[in-house]
Amino acid sequence: MVTLDFRTLTVPVGIVRMLEVIFTCISFSLVASVGHRTEPFWTWCMFTWCFCFCITILILVLEFTSLKSKLPISWDDFTTAFAMLATLMVLAASVIYPDSFACSTCSKQIGATVTSCVAFILYAIEVGLTRAKPGEISGFLSSVPGLLKVLEAFVACIIFICLGDYNYAQYPGLQWCVAVYSICFIFALIVILFTIGRLLSLFPGPFNKILIGCNVLAVLMYATAVVVWPLYSFKNNPRPNNCSQVVACTWNKLVVVSFMTCFNLVAYIVDTVYSFKLVFFVSTT
Incomplete structure (x- = not known):
């Protein structure tokens, strides 16, 4: 009723x-x-x-x-x-x-x-x-790590949009960066969907520990992408003279990808530190 x-x-x-x-x-x-x-x-x-x-x-x-x-x-x-x-x-x-x-x-x-x-x-x-407020019992996505997962997935979507018309297959290094973006995005999306669908019990192990491990791996992967992406995407690729509009020029989109890669690296670092704090410090006090 x-x-x-x-x-x-x-x-x-x-x-x-x-x-x-x-x-x-x-x-x-x-x-x-x-x-x-x-x-x-x-x-x-x-x-x-x-x-x-x-x-x-x-x-x-x-x-x-x-x-x-x-x-x-x-x-x-x-x-x-x-x-x-x-x-x-x-x-x-x-x-x-x-x-x-x-x-x-x-x-x-x-x-x-x-x-x-x-x-x-x-x-x-x-x-x-x-x-979620401090000390309040709530779902994962209401916590800071959960909100960061949404942020990380969204930033990855912006990266994919900017990569839409760029031939990143010309360098293996750029292919690695796209693989980094894709793998981390897929995991963040799985966490979001499984949380909303109340399916976290299907994870093969303690969810918090798995989350920390994947966050550490994402930090390491994004750390390589921060270096590799600008190194290869701007190699022999100076800014065109007619590249005036921020979002319309392919070269400027590469700059956006570089910035978003750095942004997501910081997000994953904060996510990892906060998750460590919740699991190993708050739970033991």
């Missing part, structure tokens, strides 16, 4: 989610009113706003009707992971869209950028509201 829970709409996280729906809707409506474009990054921005809008409405409806208890998933892990993912996606859209498509006289594009930035702030607030 479906019961309506009005309290879910009046608590802080419910109010924030309703505002997210409003501002993401305004963002894609303003952009759509300007006209359709075929550029991949325009499609990415529109997908981001529409995706976040739809999933946030779905979460509101499921919580309002109490149907979330009928789903065979860890609801808190799902909502926290989505809030983190939406924060990163909307942040990327808020940077990419004005850089590529807005101008000083484009009022609708500027308006869409502003509402997108507000939506990013709202999703960041939701992450803060749903994140």
Whole structure:
């Protein structure tokens, strides 16, 4: 039997989610009113706003009707992971869209950028509201290591997008870097999906210990990619003179990959240190 829970709409996280729906809707409506474009990054921005809008409405409806208890998933892990993912996606859209498509006289594009930035702030607030507090019992994705897993997977997706039209097969070193990105992404995705699906018991051993081992391995692999990727991708490849737009030029995409590789290395280091602290220090006190 479906019961309506009005309290879910009046608590802080419910109010924030309703505002997210409003501002993401305004963002894609303003952009759509300007006209359709075929550029991949325009499609990415529109997908981001529409995706976040739809999933946030779905979460509101499921919580309002109490149907979330009928789903065979860890609801808190799902909502926290989505809030983190939406924060990163909307942040990327808020940077990419004005850089590529807005101008000083484009009022609708500027308006869409502003509402997108507000939506990013709202999703960041939701992450803060749903994140596990110290000493609180919650799901893995509500903890700092869980949120870092979502961050690591998202950064890997950005790397894959930038690699879309680049021939990395010309050097074995670049192939190794792509293998690093792929292996680490697959493991992060498995952890996220298994956590949401309550399937962590299927791991062949203590989950925390396996997670630490894979994080250490990811740090070592990413440490090699930080050196190898720029060494081979920029070898005999100076910046073209016509490479003016940040996201449209292939050479600039290689710079983005280099930066994101360093960023993910730092994320995996923080993830490893935090996981070590939780397993070997907090659990023994």
